[in-house]
Each structure stands twice: as structure tokens, then as C-alpha cells.
Amino acid sequence: MFIKVGRKIARMGELLERRRRLFKGAAFSSALFFSGGSEGAGFSYFAGCDVDGACLVLKKGRGELFTHEMNYAEAKEDCPYPVRLFGKNPWKALKKACGGGKVGFSPSSMSAARYLALKKKAKLRLVDAGEKIAKVRGSKSGSEMQKIASSARVAKKILAGLDPWKSRTEAELASRLKMLSLREGCETAFEPIVATGKNSSRPHHKPGRTRLGDFVLVDFGVKKEGYCSDFTRCYLRRKGMEEEKEYEKCRSVYRDLLRALPDCKNGRDVCALSEKLMKKHGLPALIHAIGHGVGMEVHEPPHFGKKSRDSLSGAVLAIEPAAYFKRFGVRYEGMVAHRNGKWKSL
């Protein structure tokens, strides 16, 4: 096994560019990113490293990383920004680092406990920077594109070589997908969805003890060097099944959508386009979004809601036309990247 581990996630030049884009026209003079858990991806993106128990304070002209003594040495080694100790009063330290202005944060990835403490104990003037952060992260750099493409290659290779029926049950196949990912030096990007027969009629079915039948839906991706991939394939053991016909319709929607993507400017354009194409190919209306952005997280901006104005410029997308019936469900999912004004399949 060869494991590629990149503790240093991005170079300083790229970090400066990310910071520049974050503060361009921003309504805040500083921004906070905490490491770990649901906040971890934003932290890693802007801090260029992955340090436990840390907080990155960004301002237009500079950045500082705060952490506790326990993680100080590791932070010094891994973080391109200057590293400080929280000291006895972390709230005071953060208040001082942020200065008096408005402080941007991402409400969807910060815990309510931390939000309340920052307001009450650090007395920060917090403002919602979620949309701005999403916009910066949504447009990928060249090196990010390369990492996502590499992650996509591994996932596609595993799915292409997969004989589902070498496993007995859904859960066993899900476990095998995890092993195959580890053998490639990766992790699974999310809990694989393996659904056979009637179970496939549920988009988010959790793999269980059901024995694999003639039809198996697999939704799977890996995380490589911090970046995710996300694909769905349906496997049919014999020809002429009803599932095959509907699956082919999904693939047609996918192909048509890719062709028309250059005419889409934002999330709602893609949403409207998908509605049209589902109808054209005789499929029922989707009960979930036609897709989502992919990056350090498997679900990230741009979003494809009916009202989404998320830009597609520089985006990496997973597109997943699907149809769910009483007896079964089908889904086809692939990835595309917008680079230098053109869309490219991954």
C-alpha cells in the first residue's frame, strides 16, 4: 500500500489568493475559521493545513493561527501563517486579533455553542460570511482541479472494475468499497450507498443485510489528498431488465445536460435545464437536486436550487439524474469541471 499524505494542503501563494478573494468587496474586516469537525474544511482551505484545536484569524493584510500548547509544534511545522498560543484567555486573544471591525464567519459550519461564546465572551461583531466563503471555495484553482481529477480517476477505476456479486449483501459490498479505497491510498468520501432491488427506490438507502439481486445501485466516491469525488453507477446482471431502460434515460439526461451546460450561468439555470430534460426523456420530476458542487467536501457550493444564484465559473460539479419508482430506482452520476471557460468531464 502506498499512502500519500499531504499535511501541507496548499502553498502560501495559493493561500494569499484565497484570502484576497475572500476580502474583495467583503462586508467584514476579519474572518474566523476553526479546525475540526464540521468546520474543518473551511479551516483547511484557508489555513493550508490541518491542525487540531486551532483557529485561523484572517484580515485583509495578514493571517494568524491560534492553537493550544498541545498542538503548537505541529502547527508551527505545518502552517504557512504565523502561529500563536491562545494563552489563558482564548476569547480575549481572538478579540485582539480580530480588532474592532465586523468579523465574518460561516454559520452553517460553526456550532451554536461557539457562536454564542464568540458573541458573549469575545464580544465580537459577527456577520454571516457564508455566501462569500462559499463563492471563494466554489471556484477551484488549477491545483485543486488536479487533485479532484485524481480523486475522480481512483473512484471511476474502482467502479469500473467492480463485480458487485462477488459480495453477498449490500453491507458487504459497501465494506469492500472501503477496502478498495484504502488499497488505493484513499478514504471513502462518504458512506457508500449500496442498494439492491426495491431498496434502490430510496435515494439515501443505508446498506443493510439484503442479499444482492440482479440490480445493484452504487453511489460512491473517494477522498484523496483532501479532495472528494462522487459517482453513481447501476449494475445489471442480465440484459432486458426494466431497470436498464430507465437507467439509459438517466444517462441520456446526463449527456444532454453536459451539452447544454455552457449556456448555464448559475445554479437555478442548471435546475431549470434538468427539469426540462427529465421531462424530455420521459422521467418523473426529481425528488432531490440534479447535483452539487464537489471539493474538500462532497457536498459544497454551487447549489442547484430553484432560486440559486451560485456561479458556475470554476466549479466542479457532480450531476446525478435519477428516477425513483415503487419497485426500484435508478441514478447515474458523473463529474464535470469548469476550467478556462470550458466544461470537461472528469
Place this chain on the structure above:
Amino acid sequence: MFIKVGRKIARMGELLERRRRLFKGAAFSSALFFSGGSEGAGFSYFAGCDVDGACLVLKKGRGELFTHEMNYAEAKEDCPYPVRLFGKNPWKALKKACGGGKVGFSPSSMSAARYLALKKKAKLRLVDAGEKIAKVRGSKSGSEMQKIASSARVAKKILAGLDPWKSRTEAELASRLKMLSLREGCETAFEPIVATGKNSSRPHHKPGRTRLGDFVLVDFGVKKEGYCSDFTRCYLRRKGMEEEKEYEKCRSVYRDLLRALPDCKNGRDVCALSEKLMKKHGLPALIHAIGHGVGMEVHEPPHFGKKSRDSLSGAVLAIEPAAYFKRFGVRYEGMVAHRNGKWKSL
């Protein structure tokens, strides 16, 4: 491979008991638990299932689970509580279900975005129920104890049979631990810590490309049927190393601490006891807590801070005396459970 998958996590009788304990003397008349991400463990604990995109509303006398159409069928099958659809206005639905009184929630596991939406859109009178929830979850039932014991058995078996030097690097050994867990039908409960030589002087070292030397620290646990385990072992390739002496001191602290545990009532008692024992055995003061509760999450109450009043009654603990020096660090970690007034090693 045999995978044991329990989608139904707890029986109704146990759920009613958990709900009863939650509302006993509570300062709130209803409580909210959302599924997924950092909120997932609390949801699963009280809902007895694991449904995507769902919210459990508990009141003293009843409970309801809300979800979207996409997950409705699965929820109906898995959840012992009545299942409702969010409908067009989820905030309104939740407001109605909660009624007019105070609504308990866990600030540390809810996102700030959700907290703000519940306040502004659903106009709920939210109150911090974190401590109450932690207290309920901190005291384990018989069936929880059994699941944790089973999880501990698997982790100990893997660690006991481990020859670290069959792997070349830290990252390769971490990957092997994941494979071994999958072969046992489990997941790793957290990213395994594998640290060799100088790297072991960092408590939270991230496994990298460093080649394994004569001394290897492994901090590892599995998640089985939803419950975690957490152990640390040090592996020494030859006798008479300096590391061995310090490691033995950690084991002595561990043994002494277990013996004195019956005299401890709460978290700060254990903290004070550990300080005394570290000194007695000639070890430097700890730079992290002496341990933590273990359950559906690998770190959960009781906490062992200097001011912690968290009760130890019915608790499952990981105890981890450690010492970090310039050239290396050592740590020994084992698990104990408090059942029927007695402490038992897992």
C-alpha cells in the same frame, strides 16, 4: 466478512426511559434533535434510528419525527416514533410540534445557522439543554454497556495481535488498522494515531510517511453497532529502551487510578486523583485530560476538567495517563465501565 448492521439502534422501552430522564426536572417542555453530522449522535440516541434530514421533537409525554418525503419510507420503517412530513414550511411545523414553552437543544452539536433559523424563522424559545442531555447520555444502560464492551473486545483483539513492523510507515499502519477493523465488521471510531520516534512526543500526531522505528505508539478504537472504543498501546521492538521505563510508569498510574476510582464521585475528583498519581510515579503533569467518557461518540461526558462536576454513575471511561518528552512520548489507555455501583475493566 460479516457486517452487523443495526438500523434500529434501540428499542422503544429504552427510548422512553431516555426521554423520561431527559425531562425529569428539566427547564424545558420540549427538545429538538437533528440528524446528521455533529448532531447525529444525540439524534440517534433519542430517536433510536438513523434517518437523513430528520428532526426529532420530544415532549414529556410524546415524540414525533419530522422528515422530508425523500426519507419518509425509511423513517417509517426504522423509527419507533410517529413520523411526520416537514411539509412546505418546516419551521412552522416544528413550532407547532414544540408548542409555546421553552425548547431544549444542545448548543455544542447544533450549527449556528440552524440555531439562528430556529430563533428567527420558527420563533422558538431555545434554552441550553447541553448539560442535561450530556447527563442522560453519560449514564449508560445495560444494552449500551454490552455494545461498548463488544466494541472494546474487537479493538483490544486487533491491538493485541498487531505487529506494527509489518507496515513500513505510520500512514501504512494507520491504513492497516482500518482494514483490520473492516474485516471485523466495524469502522475505526476515529482517525488512528500512529506515531513513531520523536513524533510520539505530540499527543495528536497525524500519521505520515515516517518509517516505523523501534518505538511505535498506537491510539485506536472501533465503532461497532454505533458504539465506540478507544485504546492506546506502545510497541517496543527491543528491551531496555528508555521509552519502556516511562511507559511502565503510565501503566502503574493507570492501575493505581482504577483502584482508587470507587472513591471518585465526579470529573474533578478523577482529575485531582490523576495529578496526584502522575507525581507519585515521577511523571510530568499531563498536558491533556486524564480521560473522557466513551459511547456513541469517542469523546463524550463525563469530562475530567478541574471544575467538572460530571457524575461518574453509570459512566464508561477511557483513561489515558501519558508523558511527553522532547525525544518521545508514551501513553497507555484503557476502558472501564461503572455498572451496579462497581467499576469493571473492558
